Amino acid sequence: MLAALRTVLVLSGIQAERLLFDEIAESARARIRRRVLGRLIALGLVETLERRVGGVRAGSGGLIYALSGGGHRLLDLDDPRESPRRRSAYTPGPLFLAHALAISEVYVSLVELGRASDLIRLARFAVEAAARFEPPGSDVVLRPDGLAVLASPDVEDVWWLEIDRGTESQPRLQAMLRRYLAFAESGVPGPGGVVPRVLISVTSEERARAVRGLIRRMPPLASELFVVCQEPEIAAVLAAELLDEVREPP
Template sequence: MSTESARVLQPDKRRRRIDRDELGRISQAMPERDREVLRRIDEHRYLTTHHIQSFIFTDHGSTDSAARTTRYVLARLERLALIRALPRRIGGVRAGSAARIWQLAPAGARLLRDEGQTYRSHEPSLRFLQHCLAVADVHLGLRALTTIDTVETIDVATEPNSWRRFVGTGGEQRLLQPDLASIVRTRDYVDRWFIEVDLGTESLPTVLKKCGQYESYRASGIEQDVHHAFPLVIWIFTSQTHAEKVQSSILRSPRLTPDLYRVVTADRFATSAQEWLQ
């Protein structure tokens, strides 16, 4: 980076608002990798330092080198007022410096989006934060499937790009909201999955109601018309007991199609995913 560009990337730390001209100069001088950091945080709302390292800083000779570079880039983006770290009391939900949690600052959102859009960073509830971080964990788990010899590409859509709109049987507009939607292409097949991440905060009736929404969307035929098959619905739980209760309830329900669902705990997801792809 030239000295002139570096000078552009050092706004006054005391300023809370970056005007349009300065934001334009920052954007022009910004390395693509820094922009990718902003996009990835925007995609998941909240990410830890470790998440960002695992998503983006993967071409270093060692883990220590990747960690140092990640921290350096995040510190620069924070000085530029493009990202913000959550307060330590929330960040403490995960231990260690790699668990520092980041969100976009208003200037970072403006850099990525239309100037007219409003964005306010805020302190999330612990429940919402934990869910966002768990979804990011699963996203990374999906990306790790590329280490399987038969897997060629993996595409992952986060909310709201994972959502599906359809018309219910009564003509009402309905919205299905998976946490993630993935497409795994292997040498022989294309596997599509809708993924729900549950930390044990949803009651069993709520989970089964969501399964009913998938059944309704399946009945619409939209996915089948486009892709000739309906995706598997993957439920990921933190509790083995909760997972077993959901699995048993799905099998007993006359309204649900058991073959449509896979129920697994988070620590078994990677192993189970490999089995599903065989």
């Protein structure tokens, strides 16, 4: 649980249950999850945020968990290099929290994808500062919402993730697309020694059409660099992209 909360900023109770307690019988899963998380809270390693997912009647599954300062310090004993910038939990605004939970949902879904397939595994997932990339010799820092590396026995796909919740204006979206395209055109390798492709998830088909329209007005490389899908489709789209490469002839 602590390592998962270091990977992502927050987890809802239901996300934690899916991620960490999937091998427990469904009838006992929620009870065991409450017990384990209760102990971590009592030890001062995990904190619950003030807001819930689904309102006041959502029960403990709607609680939102974050790593406490004590949890960070404990993990630092194993690897201080992984120490994140934020040292204690706090309750962010509703828009930021919804965005953070959407990123966590991608992580949980990709872990579940790996469990269900012998051909796919999540090799790396990072958010915030751990996902940022500064090209050598450049003063431009790429700040994706997440970095995901999916691997098969023979192929590894590196993706930058942009979780668009419909709050950014089209000019800001266009500027973000141009930054990624400029980097891809530079020929400079990115994380893993490759130029990651960029998956942009949206919350509606209308927003998807708007983003695809921006991409169509860019140079041809953009159509290869960017993939647009709705949030519930992210794991399936990344899996399909990976498996298409696996099936390609040598």
